[in-house]
Amino acid sequence: MTTLSATSANETKSMMDTTMYYFHDFWEEKGDPRVSGLPLMHGGPWKVMLISFLYWYFVRRLGPSLMKGRDAFDLRSLMLLHNSFLIGVNGVGFFVGLWVTDMLRETWNCGPVDPRTSDLKSNLTVYLGYIYFLTKIVDFGDTIFFVLRKRFHQASFLHVFHHGVMPIVGFVGLKFHPGGYSGFLPTINILIHAVMYSYYALACAGPEMKKYLWWKKHITQMQMIQFVLVFFHAMNAIINPSCHWPLVLAYLEAMHAVLFFFLFASFYQKAYGGAGKAVPGKSE
Numbered sequence: 001m002t003t004l005s006a007t008s009a010n011e012t013k014s015m016m017d018t019t020m021y022y023f024h025d026f027w028e029e030k031g032d033p034r035v036s037g038l039p040l041m042h043g044g045p046w047k048v049m050l051i052s053f054l055y056w057y058f059v060r061r062l063g064p065s066l067m068k069g070r071d072a073f074d075l076r077s078l079m080l081l082h083n084s085f086l087i088g089v090n091g092v093g094f095f096v097g098l099w100v101t102d103m104l105r106e107t108w109n110c111g112p113v114d115p116r117t118s119d120l121k122s123n124l125t126v127y128l129g130y131i132y133f134l135t136k137i138v139d140f141g142d143t144i145f146f147v148l149r150k151r152f153h154q155a156s157f158l159h160v161f162h163h164g165v166m167p168i169v170g171f172v173g174l175k176f177h178p179g180g181y182s183g184f185l186p187t188i189n190i191l192i193h194a195v196m197y198s199y200y201a202l203a204c205a206g207p208e209m210k211k212y213l214w215w216k217k218h219i220t221q222m223q224m225i226q227f228v229l230v231f232f233h234a235m236n237a238i239i240n241p242s243c244h245w246p247l248v249l250a251y252l253e254a255m256h257a258v259l260f261f262f263l264f265a266s267f268y269q270k271a272y273g274g275a276g277k278a279v280p281g282k283s284e
Contacts, residue, residue: 031175032115034126041130045171052164055140059155063147072150076204082141083201089135090194093128097187100125100179107184108236110243113177125179132186133170135193139163142200158263169256173249181245184233185253192222217272224264231257 027044028036035041040048100121101107114122140163146154173182196219202209234254237245 027175032113032126032178034115034123035130035174035178038130040133041171041175045168045175048167048171051137052167055143056160056164059143059147059160063144064152067147067150073148075145075149079145079204080201082138082145083197083204086135086138086197087194087201089131090190090197093131093135094187094191094194096124096128097183097190100128101183101187104184104187106180107187108181108233110181110237110240110245112244113180113182122179125183126174129170129174129178129183129186132190133167133174135190136163136166136170139166139193156267158267162260162263169252172252176246177249181237181243182249185230188226188229192219192226195219195222217268220264220268220271224261224268227257227261227264231261 022044023046024043028042040051098104143155143160143163146152170186173185199213199216199219203213231254234250234257237243237250238247238254243250
């Protein structure tokens with residue numbers, strides 16, 4: 001009986017140790033130590049996943065319930081501030097990104113990332129990647145504004161899913177390979193977001209700006225082009241036997257590109273197909 005109890009206790013301890021390893025220790029062992037001390041980056045992605053879940057819960061459940069029977073908030077000033085902030089962060093980040101990646105050449109270099117490197121460009125690359133990751137959480141503001149303004153139709157599946165998954169994507173890339181080949185998607189993406197938030201800022205500045213907003217559909221076109229480029233970037237790592245970029249990141253990037261290309265293409269067809277006129281709301 002004692003032997004059975006001891007065996008059961010050992011099995012339980014072994015199972016707990018294995019769970020703790022994959023829940024926390026694995027991420028610290030395999031992750032880049034330079035990012036471990038940054039807020040939200042220690043251990044696994046569970047805190048980030050919780051934030052994404054709370055975002056989803058608010059925009060899909062709690063927010064609409066709270067706004068039922070209430071007047072919509074006028075948030076134009078706050079939205080203009082939010083959009084202007086993200087224009088600045090993404091715009092500056094793009095040009096800094098071009099510098100640290102040697103005009104994107106480093107993002108096609110399949111060499112390994114050395115976590116012991118501490119020169120200016122390497123450190124700046126890590127912090128730039130971290131800022132990019134944080135902006136994916138700040139992007140939640142878009143949907144929260146929709147809910148508080150009772151524009152529920154604008155919080156589409158594409159919008160919520162895309163925003164909800166991006167912080168997790170940013171966490172994984174930053175955790176395991178902060179720089180080098182991983183820098184392609186963030187650098188391209190922040191350029192598109194700078195353009196996108198410029199459109200949003202003009203749109204909430206007042207109705208007199210409407211005549212300047214003819215280029216809305218081109219933002220979605222840019223995003224689809226982005227996903228095509230990202231797919232070829234991932235395939236280059238997959239078929240290149242000398243590439244040091246983790247294959248799991250390459251496959252994840254390829255699947256991400258394919259999934260969102262078709263989601264955005266479907267949105268584009270519905271919004272601009274046929275008569276060529278956009279449906280109410282804004283694209284991603």
